[in-house]
Amino acid sequence: MQFAYESFFDHMFSADFVRRGDSVLALLTSEQQRLFRRTQVRQIFARPRDLGSQTYVRNLRDVMDAGSVRYLVTDAIAAWLASVERPLTAEVNFVERWWVLD
Numbered sequence: 001m002q003f004a005y006e007s008f009f010d011h012m013f014s015a016d017f018v019r020r021g022d023s024v025l026a027l028l029t030s031e032q033q034r035l036f037r038r039t040q041v042r043q044i045f046a047r048p049r050d051l052g053s054q055t056y057v058r059n060l061r062d063v064m065d066a067g068s069v070r071y072l073v074t075d076a077i078a079a080w081l082a083s084v085e086r087p088l089t090a091e092v093n094f095v096e097r098w099w100v101l102d
Contacts, residue, residue, distance in 0.1 A: 007039075014043035021055070025062040028069045038076035045077065049084070057090045064094050074098070 017027070017040075024044055041063075048056040063069055064077065078098040081091050 010039045010043055013040050014047055017044055018047045018053075023062070024059045025066055025069070028063060028073060029066070038073060041073055041077060042080045045080070057088070060090070060094065064098065 024041070028041070045056065045060060048059070060077070064074055075098075078095055081087065081095045082099075084091065087095070
């Protein structure tokens with residue numbers, strides 16, 4: 001029951017966040033960052049990726065290149081990117097850079 005509730009909450013949070021069009025980096029560097037779950041950030045990136053959003057790669061680059069985002073969050077994003085089917089060139093570059101730097 002707890003897992004289903006958390007998954008539903010993460011889904012609703014990410015859907016609303018993407019709908020608003022807010023900056024992912026701004027969210028991750030705000031006071032809310034300490035409460036931010038890795039599953040939410042994956043869903044926040046997965047949704048616009050699936051929709052072919054023009055801002056997806058820019059938001060992804062901003063987060064992955066920022067030194068102010070928690071390591072656990074960027075590591076979760078890199079792990080998710082490594083698992084996507086048919087990755088974009090930009091996604092492959094982020095993963096390669098992340099794992100080489102890691």
